[in-house]
Amino acid sequence: MLLDVRWSVAAGGADHAAYLRGHLPGAVYVSMDGDLAGHGSPQDGRHPLPTPADFAETVQRWGVDDGDTVVVYDDCGGTSAARAWWLLRHAGIRSCLVLDGGLAAWREAGLALQAGEVIPAPGSACASWGRMPVVDADGAQAIAEAGLLLDARAPERYRGETEPLDPAAGHIPRAVNLPTTGNLDDDGRLLPQEDLAERFAAVTAGVDEDAPVAVYCGSGVTAAHQVMAMAAAGLHGVALFPGSWSAWCNDPHRPVATGPEPDGSAPDGSAVGSLAPRSR
Incomplete structure (x- = not known):
């Protein structure tokens, strides 16, 4: 099965x-907002996970059968496709890969494209749930204090x-910034394993x-790419x-x-940043 996740913040969202x-x-x-995210309150984030039942139905609607190998791709270095990769693995679809370099690599190889919509026959895959480690806000705070919490957003954010x-600027206290974009080379391909291992x-x-490690980004999309890149470097869990x-x-x-x-401090320890609770 091939899944096209054509979506990015830079492109303004979905590009059907x-x-x-x-x-x-x-x-x-694949629709990022319709297939790869649920809907909830602002405190659930912009792209909360879909419910297990909804995603199980989605996987079958895509035409996935038990035993299929699923390849996901996008047009932005895998940073959107990795969300589908992560969710499929979370749902027990273990044979799931990301096309390195995505659509750009396909075009560079001179391979054919197809126009129009592809509507598959419903699949029979039985998705389960809960196969990938997940934390909520309390869990992220605990990992920031006792392990390593990575912030995968751009440094200025x-x-x-x-x-x-989002309505406030800054980062989760004690989170370490490691932008997802650093996982890719100039051609939008994942760095070699040894380079990724050195980076992490x-x-x-x-x-x-043995300390826990977790990743976040703006809304949980590009952070999945960080999880994928760390797995490629041999860092699982x-x-x-x-x-x-x-x-x-x-x-x-x-x-x-x-x-x-x-x-929130400066490198020399001076208080140029802030670390404080907020109220409304």
């Missing part, structure tokens, strides 16, 4: 029109200098090997905080740190 103009032959279109999507070793140095920053900052009782350092 681009899919209709051309996609990998036989690829089924982490520092609190700008926030284009730099942030895990000094952290006990990394938890996803699905609500991510969009859930955290919509709770006025959650503290927010700003500045370049995890605790």
